[in-house]
Amino acid sequence: MADRVKRLTVELGARSYPIYIGSGLLGQAEYYQAHIPAGRQVMVVTNETVAPLYLEPLRAALNHCTVNQVILPDGEAYKTLEVWQRIFDALLQQRYDRQSTLIALGGGVVGDMAGFAAATYQRGVHYIQVPTTLLSQVDSSVGGKTGVNHPLGKNMIGAFYQPDCVIADIATLDTLEDRQLSAGLAEVIKYGLIEDAEFFTWLEGNMTALVERNREALAFAVRRSCADKAAVVAADEREQGRRALLNLGHTFGHAIETGMGYGEWLHGEAVAVGICLAAELSYRHGWIARDQVRRVVRLMQQAGLPTRAPDTLSAEQFMQLMTVDKKVMDGKLRLVLLHAVGKSVVTDAFDPAKLLAVLQT
Amino acid sequence: MADRVKRLTVELGARSYPIYIGSGLLGQAEYYQAHIPAGRQVMVVTNETVAPLYLEPLRAALNHCTVNQVILPDGEAYKTLEVWQRIFDALLQQRYDRQSTLIALGGGVVGDMAGFAAATYQRGVHYIQVPTTLLSQVDSSVGGKTGVNHPLGKNMIGAFYQPDCVIADIATLDTLEDRQLSAGLAEVIKYGLIEDAEFFTWLEGNMTALVERNREALAFAVRRSCADKAAVVAADEREQGRRALLNLGHTFGHAIETGMGYGEWLHGEAVAVGICLAAELSYRHGWIARDQVRRVVRLMQQAGLPTRAPDTLSAEQFMQLMTVDKKVMDGKLRLVLLHAVGKSVVTDAFDPAKLLAVLQT
Numbered sequence: 001m002a003d004r005v006k007r008l009t010v011e012l013g014a015r016s017y018p019i020y021i022g023s024g025l026l027g028q029a030e031y032y033q034a035h036i037p038a039g040r041q042v043m044v045v046t047n048e049t050v051a052p053l054y055l056e057p058l059r060a061a062l063n064h065c066t067v068n069q070v071i072l073p074d075g076e077a078y079k080t081l082e083v084w085q086r087i088f089d090a091l092l093q094q095r096y097d098r099q100s101t102l103i104a105l106g107g108g109v110v111g112d113m114a115g116f117a118a119a120t121y122q123r124g125v126h127y128i129q130v131p132t133t134l135l136s137q138v139d140s141s142v143g144g145k146t147g148v149n150h151p152l153g154k155n156m157i158g159a160f161y162q163p164d165c166v167i168a169d170i171a172t173l174d175t176l177e178d179r180q181l182s183a184g185l186a187e188v189i190k191y192g193l194i195e196d197a198e199f200f201t202w203l204e205g206n207m208t209a210l211v212e213r214n215r216e217a218l219a220f221a222v223r224r225s226c227a228d229k230a231a232v233v234a235a236d237e238r239e240q241g242r243r244a245l246l247n248l249g250h251t252f253g254h255a256i257e258t259g260m261g262y263g264e265w266l267h268g269e270a271v272a273v274g275i276c277l278a279a280e281l282s283y284r285h286g287w288i289a290r291d292q293v294r295r296v297v298r299l300m301q302q303a304g305l306p307t308r309a310p311d312t313l314s315a316e317q318f319m320q321l322m323t324v325d326k327k328v329m330d331g332k333l334r335l336v337l338l339h340a341v342g343k344s345v346v347t348d349a350f351d352p353a354k355l356l357a358v359l360q361t
Numbered sequence: 362m363a364d365r366v367k368r369l370t371v372e373l374g375a376r377s378y379p380i381y382i383g384s385g386l387l388g389q390a391e392y393y394q395a396h397i398p399a400g401r402q403v404m405v406v407t408n409e410t411v412a413p414l415y416l417e418p419l420r421a422a423l424n425h426c427t428v429n430q431v432i433l434p435d436g437e438a439y440k441t442l443e444v445w446q447r448i449f450d451a452l453l454q455q456r457y458d459r460q461s462t463l464i465a466l467g468g469g470v471v472g473d474m475a476g477f478a479a480a481t482y483q484r485g486v487h488y489i490q491v492p493t494t495l496l497s498q499v500d501s502s503v504g505g506k507t508g509v510n511h512p513l514g515k516n517m518i519g520a521f522y523q524p525d526c527v528i529a530d531i532a533t534l535d536t537l538e539d540r541q542l543s544a545g546l547a548e549v550i551k552y553g554l555i556e557d558a559e560f561f562t563w564l565e566g567n568m569t570a571l572v573e574r575n576r577e578a579l580a581f582a583v584r585r586s587c588a589d590k591a592a593v594v595a596a597d598e599r600e601q602g603r604r605a606l607l608n609l610g611h612t613f614g615h616a617i618e619t620g621m622g623y624g625e626w627l628h629g630e631a632v633a634v635g636i637c638l639a640a641e642l643s644y645r646h647g648w649i650a651r652d653q654v655r656r657v658v659r660l661m662q663q664a665g666l667p668t669r670a671p672d673t674l675s676a677e678q679f680m681q682l683m684t685v686d687k688k689v690m691d692g693k694l695r696l697v698l699l700h701a702v703g704k705s706v707v708t709d710a711f712d713p714a715k716l717l718a719v720l721q722t
Contacts (some may be wrong), residue, residue, distance in 0.1 A: 085442060092513035095685075120481075123519045124599075129634065132652045147484065151451035159520060238485075324456075 006223050010142055012162060012237060019141055019166040019230075021223050023215050026130055026169040029064070035128060035164045036065055040047045041096045044069040045087055045114035046105040048133055058105055058130065065101075068094050072110065077263055079109045079149045081157065087117040101164070107180075108140045108267075112158070115146030116199075119161035123207035127163045132172040134184025134218070135268055138191070138225035140257060141166045143246075151207035154254065156159055168226075170219045182304035183268025185210060186249075188221050189299055190275060191228040194245050196253035196344025199224050204295070207302040209358040244346045248336040249274030255321035259313045272305035278360055282338040284354045292341050315359035367584050371503055371591045373523060373598060377429035380502055380527040380591075382584050383575050387491055387530040388418035390425070392563045396424055396489060396525045402457045405430040406448055406475035407466040411493055414536055419466055419491065426462075429455050433471065438624055440470045440510045442518065448478040462487035462525070468541075469501045469628075473519070488524045493533040495545025495579070496629055499552070499586035502527045504594045504607075515615065526545060529587075543665035544629025546571060547610075549582050550660055551636060552589040555606050558703025560585050565656070568663040571582030605707045609697040610635030613670075616682035620674045633666035638719055643699040645715045653680035653702050676720035 005022035020031055036042060042065040046055055051071045059067050065185040070082055091100070102125060104114035111129055118127035131137045147158015173181065192200030200314075203210075203226075211218035229246065236243040252274030256265055279296040282288045297307045309318065323333055334348045335355075366383035369499045370693040383391055397403060403426040412432050420428055431451045433444055452461070463486060465475035472490055479488035492498045494716075508519015534542065542719055546568075553561030563585075570578035590607065613635030618626055640657040643649045671681065684694055695709045696716075 081442065081446060088511055088518060089513075092511055092517060120518050120520055122506070122517060123506065123521055145484065147481070150449055150453055152450075156453060156483060157449060157481050159481055160484055 004219070006219065008223060008226055008230065010162075010226075011234045012144075015144075015162040017163055017165050018166060019221055019226050021137075021143060021168045021170065021226070023171040023219070024169060024226040025167050026054060026132075026172060027061050031165070031167050032062055032128070033064060036062075036101050037065040037128070040065050040126075041094070041100040042067045042103060043094070043096060043100060044103045044105050045072065045089070045090055045110055045117065046070075047072045047074040047107075047110055049074040050106040050110070054105060054130075054132060054172060058103070072113065074109075075263065076109055076149070076267075079113060081148055081150075083146050084113050084117060087113065088121065089330050091117075091121055094126075096121070098122045098125060101128060103128045103130060105130045106130065106136070107131065111136050111140040112146050112155070113148060115140075115144075115161055115163070115198055116158050118163075119146055119159040124161070127161065129163045129166045131166065131168055133176055134173055134181055134222070135187055136184075137168040137170075137173075138184060138229070139153045139187050141168060142226050142229040144237070145245075146301060154257075168222055170215050170222065173213060173218055178304065179266065179269075181211070181213070183266040183272075185303035186268035186272040186275070186300070186305055188225050189296075189303065190246075190248050190271065191225045193275065193279075193296065193338065193341060194228070194232075194248055194336075194344045195342055196224070196228050197340070199228065200295075200299075200341050207299060211302070211304060244334070245336055245344050247346075248338075248344055249276075249278055251322050251333075251335055252277045252318075255318055256309060256313065259317060259321050260310055265310075269306050272300045272303075273307060273309050276300060276307045277309065278335065278337055279334070280361070281350060281355055281358045285337075285350060287337065287339050288341070292338070295341060309359070315356055318359045319356060365580070367580065369584060369587055369591065370487065370673060371523075371587075372595045376523040378524055378526050379481040380529060380587050382498075382529045382531065382580055382581070382587070385530060386528050387415060387493075387533060388422050390422040392526070392528050393423055394425060394490070397423075397462050397487070398422040399425040401426050401487075402455070402461040403428045403464060404448070404452055404455075404457060404461060405466050406433065406471055406478070407431075408433045408468075408471055410435040411467040411471070415466060415493060415533060416493075419464070421691075422459060433474065435470075436624065437470055437510070437628075442509055442511075445474050445478060445509050445521060448474065449482065450678045451521075452478075452482055457482070457486075459483045459486060461491060464491060466491045466493065468495070469497045470490065471509050472497050472501045473516070474509060476501075476505075476522055476524070477509060477519050479524075480507055480520040485522070488522065490524045490527045492527065492529055494537055495542055495583070496548055497535055498529040498531075498534075498583050499545060499590070502529060502634050503587050503590040504604075505598070511673050515618075528602045529583055531576050531583065534574060534579055537553065540627065540630075542572070542574070543628040544633075546664035547629035547633040547636070547661070547666055549586050550657075550664065551607075551609050551632065552586045554636065554640075554657065554699065555589070555593075555609055555697075555705045556703055557585070557589050558693055558701070560589065561656075561660075561702050565660060568660060572663070572665060605695075606697055606705050608707075609699075609705055610637075610639055611681075612683050612694075612696055613638045616679050617670060617674065620678060620682050621671055626671075630667050633661045633664075634668060637661060637668045638670065639696065641722070642696070642711060642716060642719045646698075646711060647703060649699050653699070656702060670720070676717055679720045 614631035
């Protein structure tokens with residue numbers, strides 16, 4: 001097994017860290033021992049869904065440390081300051097010190113909250129991510145974005161904070177619901193589209209294997225996605241420029257999520273539709289061919305993802321929601337659009353009438 | 362007036378920033394214009410005591426920007442996550458974007474909360490400090506510590522975050538209560554003791570002028586204190602080593618604050634007593650002479666500060682409170698002690714029996 005483990009480094013100078021990718025890593029003590037000195041205090045942050053599945057094997061692999069856990073309710077609706085405070089209650093009740101390590105065991109919500117707690121407990125403690133969903137393995141593993149939602153906006157309170165390491169155990173994807181797996185694949189496809197045409201082509205040839213949870217295919221997809229994202233983030237950690245490409249489909253997607261009420265649509269589902277709309281809009285400007293749009297839509301469908309916006313969201317409503325997105329608060333709507341499969345740009349040089357037309361289809 | 366303004370740079374590489382020190386700076390537009398581009402959104406965070414005094418002159422100096430304010434209740438008791446959230450409510454209700462600037466107008470509590478909000482609003486926005494108390498001018502101006510209290514511990518939730526600049530207006534000290542001025546002087550004296558014997562001697566010669574609020578003397582003391590702290594922080598931004606010297610008197614002081622209930626003793630008053638106890642303990646180990654302890658106590662008294670622990674706090678209680686301080690959570694009590702006036706060390710090599718004896722006097 002061990003020879004199949006891939007190690008990838010996210011290059012961020014003094015904040016560089018490794019991502020380990022393979023099957024069965026979660027229960028292997030050596031990975032934790034490499035990053036947590038013996039005797040340290042470890043707080044595992046997880047949720048009610050993941051704890052029954054993976055908390056015990058994780059704890060067993062941490063027997064060189066003092067371990068406690070905080071089990072949060074599951075779901076984006078609980079990514080609030082109020083729920084987040086429970087992590088501090090646990091840390092302080094158990095007298096955790098500045099050398100402590102927080103481990104996020106779960107998906108993106110757990111990672112965002114645990115990471116933000118690690119960033120701010122006593123002004124910063126150690127942090128390890130053990131992502132158990134495809135989305136969190138390919139997305140939150142890289143980039144250091146942490147935070148919680150505010151009633152007036154998603155991810156409005158947070159910090160950039162890098163983990164000590166990420167342990168991406170492909171075997172945990174076995175227990176993932178189909179719908180969640182598909183949602184993760186939307187982000188995987190995104191990396192191919194942004195700037196890795198070769199990977200996009202690989203995905204076209206291997207989508208069936210991925211949907212059938214072939215571990216080797218999944219491990220490859222996770223690794224390639226992380227490597228692609230790491231290259232972007234290394235060049236632009238604080239999202240001043242190129243990193244904005246990672247938002248392909250997201251301004252559309254956030255509008256769908258908000259318009260339909262959080263929880264109705266999964267983030268990845270909304271992003272899948274957003275990517276299809278971005279492709280369509282790019283086509284209508286003559287930047288990509290009709291056939292390229294078809295490739296995008298087909299791959300999303302093969303991944304089990306929606307490709308059309310919900311009927312209940314009017315084009316006007318949709319447009320309105322897009323303009324209040326965090327990324328456009330300075331008044332100018334900028335979108336990530338395609339110049340080819342594998343070539344994307346951030347631009348405000350699109351025709352609003354064409355955008356409205358796309359939203360009306 | 363302008364020729365009297367002193368500019369000091371806190372050297373932190375890419376995060377370096379200037380501190381402007383002088384009388385009447387708060388209402389001078391040029392300092393804000395140098396750090397906030399025209400048209401930007403500015404949110405002033407202040408409190409009910411400071412707002413009536415200085416909010417209008419500050420707003421008048423910001424007429425090149427869009428300005429709103431959040432007025433918080435005054436006092437350490439309000440340095441909570443709940444009160445802190447009001448800053449986010451204001452920012453989001455007014456649709457403040459990622460380019461926004463937060464200005465902290467007030468003392469340490471306002472600065473800690475505004476700074477922590479700036480560190481975390483949309484994962485970090487611009488931040489300017491306008492400290493209006495002596496304590497915040499000589500302490501919070503340098504070092505980037507921000508945060509709020511948790512019911513189970515002071516400053517347990519926070520971040521290191523550096524401002525774009527600090528505008529320390531000595532004239533604002535005119536409206537400061539005597540007790541608050543003295544509390545600030547405790548930290549000023551601390552800088553001399555830690556590693557600036559020359560400054561300590563200057564303070565001995567000028568304490569009367571400081572207490573009488575001679576602006577020139579105050580400006581010098583603020584500048585020298587900031588320069589001393591900046592040198593320590595530049596060498597150790599994240600408090601891995603030397604920065605711990607800044608905690609001289611603080612482990613004792615926090616015990617007094619907690620033991621007496623927050624608000625009873627001002628932080629500076631508790632620190633003053635803590636410094637006297639640290640000097641006494643150093644003397645009992647033979648590290649400094651009796652006369653040096655006397656110099657410390659005398660200077661504190663001249664500054665209008667207490668020099669003895671409250672009678673109602675038993676030595677055992679005191680000891681117990683010291684061992685739960687944040688800085689000693691890993692089990693070992695380390696103290697900052699003196700090897701001379703102007704020479705301090707962080708050490709756990711003291712005799713606990715001698716410590717108990719000092720606490721009993």
